[in-house]
Amino acid sequence: MFMLKSSKSYSLLSNKCFQSRNFRVNRPILNTVNLKGRSFLTLKDYNAEEIQHILWVSADLKHRMKHMGEYVPLLQGKSIAMIFEKRSTRTRMSTETGFSLLGGHPCFLTPQDIHLGVNESTTDTARVLSGLADIVLARVYSHSSLEHLDKDASIPIINGLSDLYHPIQILADLLTLQEHYGSLRGLTLSWIGDGNNVLHSFMMSLAKLGIDLKVATPKFGSKLQFLTDPAEAARDSNVLVTDTWVSMGQEEEKKKRLQDFHGYQITMQTGSLAAPDWTFLHCLPRKAEEVNDDVFYSSRSLVFKEAENRKWTIMGLMVCLLTDYKPQTPKLRF
Structure with a gap:
């Protein structure tokens, strides 16, 4: 199992001046x-x-x-x-x-x-x-x-x-989580899907902000292979994230990729293993094989707030x- 743990050395700013959706001043x-x-x-x-x-x-x-x-x-x-x-x-x-x-x-x-x-x-x-x-x-x-x-x-x-x-996507994801949870530090985010540009950008930023990262990818030629069990990745996580399994330019690989990712769809069963306050993110556009409607359109899903952000x-x-x-x-x- 691979888990990228955040470091306390990245605590560079005061964390006492903003509550979710409510501004309040403590000091200049x-x-x-x-x-x-x-x-x-x-x-x-x-x-x-x-x-x-x-x-x-x-x-x-x-x-x-x-x-x-x-x-x-x-x-x-x-x-x-x-x-x-x-x-x-x-x-x-x-x-x-x-x-x-x-x-x-x-x-x-x-x-x-x-x-x-x-x-x-x-x-x-x-x-x-x-x-x-x-x-x-x-x-x-x-x-x-x-x-x-x-x-x-x-x-x-x-x-x-x-x-x-894809760093601008990560900025939107972070603001969405900040608004929802009121703070980023201490969250655990689980990536379940392909080792792609969005995941690379999460890896470049989350530890700096005090967010733990768990990654599950299939056993195939992905650039990033840390876990292979989606359930293991989802366990006790605050945020479940996935993305397209077939990126632009990979259309010829679609059939094999869908086979490789069998069992990686995020469902309410996946969520049942996560933390009680779990939420779902997806940078869109979404395909049904990546996440089912029960999760995508549920109150757990932050995807449309994420898109606006x-x-x-x-x-x-x-x-x-x-x-x-x-x-x-x-x-x-x-």
Whole structure:
């Protein structure tokens, strides 16, 4: 059995200033984090305090704009170039609507508009976009494309998804769990499914935030193999998570993958082994073989709150990378 345990050494922020859905101040908060000008390719490059700051800004914007009805045009006069080699619903909608809501102008670029490294070299594309936009979000097949863009660009690059990592999804997951449980530290999250980019990003971040991680993957050529028994992974966990078993580009492997993942569907029986307060996450789109309707549409499921938080967390991230904005609401209780 493999279990990635969190480390107490990552406790960098006070955890006394935010209760789930209820703000309260205990003492003045001094903000020392400034991420302006940074790129966001992988959570490996961000420490606990920086991740917590992004979540704080995201929660602040959600509170001010959704619940208080304020207009907060922090990105007025700025533009974002959105490069999409892969199709998307949540990433495109959250980025376009979020950037516009903050007063900026999003520019969507399909593979027909900008074929990275084909119609024009990636180096030239990076330099051109640096003179035309303030920030780039790229959803690509190969993570090396992002690294190449970042190397030659003079503006921040955000990973909208690559074959190795999906860090913006993890920000949404963390904010959703923060809202639901009131605190992240001490939770146990169980991943049941494929060893993919979402799992890689969980591995780059959870231990920093005091969250334990358990992983169950089948006995086949997965990059990550820690457990093979879904029941063992689910036992005593607070959060059950899965994702697609057949990612884009793996369609030819579908038949074999469905055979390999037989028995990995998350059901209420799986949940019966988890902690009493267990919840379910899925980054969507979901297939029935991954999780049944009883779980997916139950009160345990946070998937639609999770999907909405893609918007607030990408907004928070873009504000952090483009401005030195200081949140107006109390720090979250981590």
